[in-house]
Amino acid sequence: MQPSDKALVPFVSVDNMMRLIHHIGVERMITEIAAQIEDDFKRWESFDKTPRIPAHSPHGVIELMPTSDGEAYGFKYVNGHPKNTSEGLQTVTAFGLLADVYTGYPTLLTEMTMLTALRTAATSALVGKYLAPKNASTMAMIGNGAQSEFQCLAFKAMCGIDTVRLYDIDPAATAKCAANLQGTGLNVVSCRSAEEAIEGAQIITTCTADKKYATILTDNMVGPGVHINAIGGDCPGKTELHRDILLRSDIFVEYPEQTRIEGEIQALDPDHPVTEMWQVITGQAEGRRDERQITLFDSVGFAIEDFSALRYVKHAIEGTEFFEPLDMLADPDDPRDLFGMLMRAK
Numbered sequence: 001m002q003p004s005d006k007a008l009v010p011f012v013s014v015d016n017m018m019r020l021i022h023h024i025g026v027e028r029m030i031t032e033i034a035a036q037i038e039d040d041f042k043r044w045e046s047f048d049k050t051p052r053i054p055a056h057s058p059h060g061v062i063e064l065m066p067t068s069d070g071e072a073y074g075f076k077y078v079n080g081h082p083k084n085t086s087e088g089l090q091t092v093t094a095f096g097l098l099a100d101v102y103t104g105y106p107t108l109l110t111e112m113t114m115l116t117a118l119r120t121a122a123t124s125a126l127v128g129k130y131l132a133p134k135n136a137s138t139m140a141m142i143g144n145g146a147q148s149e150f151q152c153l154a155f156k157a158m159c160g161i162d163t164v165r166l167y168d169i170d171p172a173a174t175a176k177c178a179a180n181l182q183g184t185g186l187n188v189v190s191c192r193s194a195e196e197a198i199e200g201a202q203i204i205t206t207c208t209a210d211k212k213y214a215t216i217l218t219d220n221m222v223g224p225g226v227h228i229n230a231i232g233g234d235c236p237g238k239t240e241l242h243r244d245i246l247l248r249s250d251i252f253v254e255y256p257e258q259t260r261i262e263g264e265i266q267a268l269d270p271d272h273p274v275t276e277m278w279q280v281i282t283g284q285a286e287g288r289r290d291e292r293q294i295t296l297f298d299s300v301g302f303a304i305e306d307f308s309a310l311r312y313v314k315h316a317i318e319g320t321e322f323f324e325p326l327d328m329l330a331d332p333d334d335p336r337d338l339f340g341m342l343m344r345a346k
């Protein structure tokens, strides 16, 4: 039985997502997703917002991240399993869905493992554009796993970084990252310690994965004027920075209700002042004030960023071959005759 048009939902497989990314170009796609995120942060108040819904286990976490602007609804399924790489699996995998609020019908189903890397990098560099010191040219990239190259390219494309200094506890990860960044136009320096990596860096990105309170940066490592882009602390009991760094920094977050549960600031009092990025982007709050200020983006990843990325992809695949129609919705001729549809299919 042939499905009707109404039954079909555009589906973007990993293969098609990779073809789409190559068609557009990695840096351009990150920059364009960042522009979409920026637009959506500007209309922050029009979104339904809730901290993501986690299912924790000793092995990792599985999370659902829903939001809606009243016209479209989106969610992402994402996991975080730091032990996975030792078993040949990814730490983070994801897929996501957009739906039409008026009918409730899904309008897009897509892989989001690749897309999450792009949107995370896009968000980081967007925030960097507002908070990083002017004329920043060097970024320390600590944690050289799946997200790392995307972060480096985003800061190159959007914040003018020309040098990255890489460090990972696993030298093989650093070697992989350095090899992948060859020919991108970035000067790549492989380092043997986090201390070496941060030398001369105006931006420090921490993007490590460990299911514990880790101390990737200690207080003495962070000098005045730097911008810290802390990606990897994104779960209760999983952080990267020494508490004293937080106390010396001005802290910027996506959605405080979620960040206080998952971010670096879980180590602080529940009323410790933080600034919401949407307010900086709309000019309602101050970003970087002066050259000596330490700015910290306590990134955990918020549903609106995924919503922006989903809408970007929905638009980008229109009229292209980068998707396949998936027979996903039962569509009986008589909407109430679902059983009849089943029987006719015998």
Ligand SMILES: NC(=O)c1ccc[n+]([C@@H]2O[C@H](COP(=O)([O-])OP(=O)(O)OC[C@H]3O[C@@H](n4cnc5c(N)ncnc54)[C@H](O)[C@@H]3O)[C@@H](O)[C@H]2O)c1
Residues within 6 Å of the ligand: 080, 082, 085, 091, 092, 116, 120, 142, 143, 144, 145, 146, 147, 148, 167, 168, 169, 170, 173, 207, 208, 209, 210, 214, 216, 230, 231, 232, 233, 234, 299, 300, 301, 302
């Ligand atoms: N904030 C967000 O929006 C967001 C989005 C996606 C992923 N993440 C988080 O970012 C982190 C990185 O994700 P990934 O997919 O690149 O993970 P990954 O497992 O591929 O890479 C993590 C790397 O960190 C390294 N590492 C672990 N401990 C370290 C330490 N003490 N010092 C230096 N390096 C160390 C590991 O060797 C590994 O190479 C994860 O914690 C993930 O949950 C955050």
